[in-house]
Amino acid sequence: MNSEKLLESLLGFFCPKELREEIEGDLLQRFRKDTDRYGIKRAKLKLLLNTIKFFRPGIILRNHLSFKRNSMISHYISLSFRSILRNKVFSLINITGLAVGLIAFFLIIQYVTFEMGFDRFHKDHEQLYRVVHQQVKNGEVTNSSAMSYIGIRKLIYDNFPGVHATGFSRTPIDLGITYIYKDKTIWNHGSLISADTAFFNVFPELLLKGNPSTALKSEKDIVSPKSSPQILLELTILFMNYSVMCRISRILNMPRSLSRYPVFSKIFPRRHT
């Protein structure tokens, strides 16, 4: 498409007929000057930009093609524009308020959607429950926490056949954990969590590869049927995406008190505490 046709079709979208010829002439004159000065390629770009500059209310509102002059909508639009131009500060406050309100609305929707469904990615999530604690005094709940005693897990296993329970805790501080496989640093991550070996019985879908019943039985296991850095790296990346736990091959800088427990890394892309 040559420049004149491009210009014609672009202006045809929004420019009224009575103005089009004059604007087109000016733009083409400018285009020829730009061609001599900057070359054809840059001149075309400038032509496009100069054409877009005419896409403004002063030109568009003189258009009789988009809306019928006596239609209700065009009447409202022209009234709105006049009102905005007449009361610029007041309109700015109103429009800003509306924008802020809309942003707040969408942020609240986003927040509520997350809070209502952050754990829905689990398989059969309706079968999954968290044991929380409530402090009760005189029949009234005075305090509550998402944390519970680790003994509850054993209590459940001893008294509720068929119910799987798992407990884990997360270190609140950055311990500077480095994951190494075959003397190669795979990943550095600060905090870690400690979990029991029943973890994958409760969250079997979080184990991407391997057998849930045998995974995590040894402290030096990797949760994968294959032992290769590539697999470990894949697991790590997937875990970062899906908020799941990963068994690692070796841990450095881990406190002695934690070393007797199975250790996992955990990423919380959308943290919920």
Add this chain to the structure above:
Amino acid sequence: MGTGWDTATFYWDNPSFHTYVRVPKSTDINLVQSRLNGLLIEQAKSFPNIVWSAGVLSTGK
């Protein structure tokens, strides 16, 4: 069930663990909750460190 923490002495010392359970389909969770609370009250008699008297199951919903 795992064995990692079964020998730990701090079973009822400190409520500092996230505990999740997966129940079989068509389980009456209210029944489980009620019985668990009963067991916790019994447990509190042997372990006075249990200061919180009620454990409830929450779906997080």
